[in-house]
């Protein structure tokens with residue numbers, strides 16, 4: 001059976017390792033393991049996203065939707081130490097890895113949780129995500145509807161999607177939901193979409 005990176009409890013051997021990557025302008029060593037998205041390196045799409053985004057809001061609640069081992073959440077937490085960063089994933093191994101990395105780095109502003117553990121009254125000043133396109137269109141749309149609906153009125157979401165995996169049709173779908181969506185950047189086969197709560 002093929003194991004997907006979005007499995008809740010990956011069956012592959014939990015052989016933990018570390019990876020040293022540059023995030024928020026500094027070298028950080030992170031925990032990784034098989035069964036987690038892009039365990040061996042910083043994903044190219046994530047790299048394109050992190051190069052394209054503006055400085056995140058300094059305060060408030062910020063969301064990394066589908067955090068994996070955490071490159072996006074760690075960047076948010078390092079760049080905005082006074083903000084509360086929510087790192088959300090369904091893959092428990094990924095959450096465990098990111099909790100360890102956050103502890104190593106002394107990041108006390110990072111909440112690493114499953115989707116249902118985010119309190120209902122939390123709204124987001126920014127959402128950054130390399131979303132799980134491979135879960136299928138219906139699941140992806142349900143996930144985006146759930147979280148983009150919690151953007152604050154002047155908040156923005158930044159999503160990176162591979163062009164061949166449907167970035168343009170996703171942008172059209174987002175516009176169809178009444179969300180102001182623009183192509184903010186395009187590089188190496190990826191598009192970065194900027195999404196605001198209103199058209």
Ligand SMILES: C[S@@+](CC[C@H](N)C(=O)[O-])C[C@H]1O[C@@H](n2cnc3c(N)ncnc32)[C@H](O)[C@@H]1O
Pocket residue numbers: 005006007037038043046065066067068069070071072088089090091094115130131132133135143
């Ligand atoms: C493309 S990966 C990106 C991982 C990480 N942010 C990175 O840039 O390396 C997408 C992540 O979304 C997670 N995911 C899948 N379904 C999800 C859901 N319903 N809610 C939250 N995260 C989900 C997957 O487990 C996976 O870790």
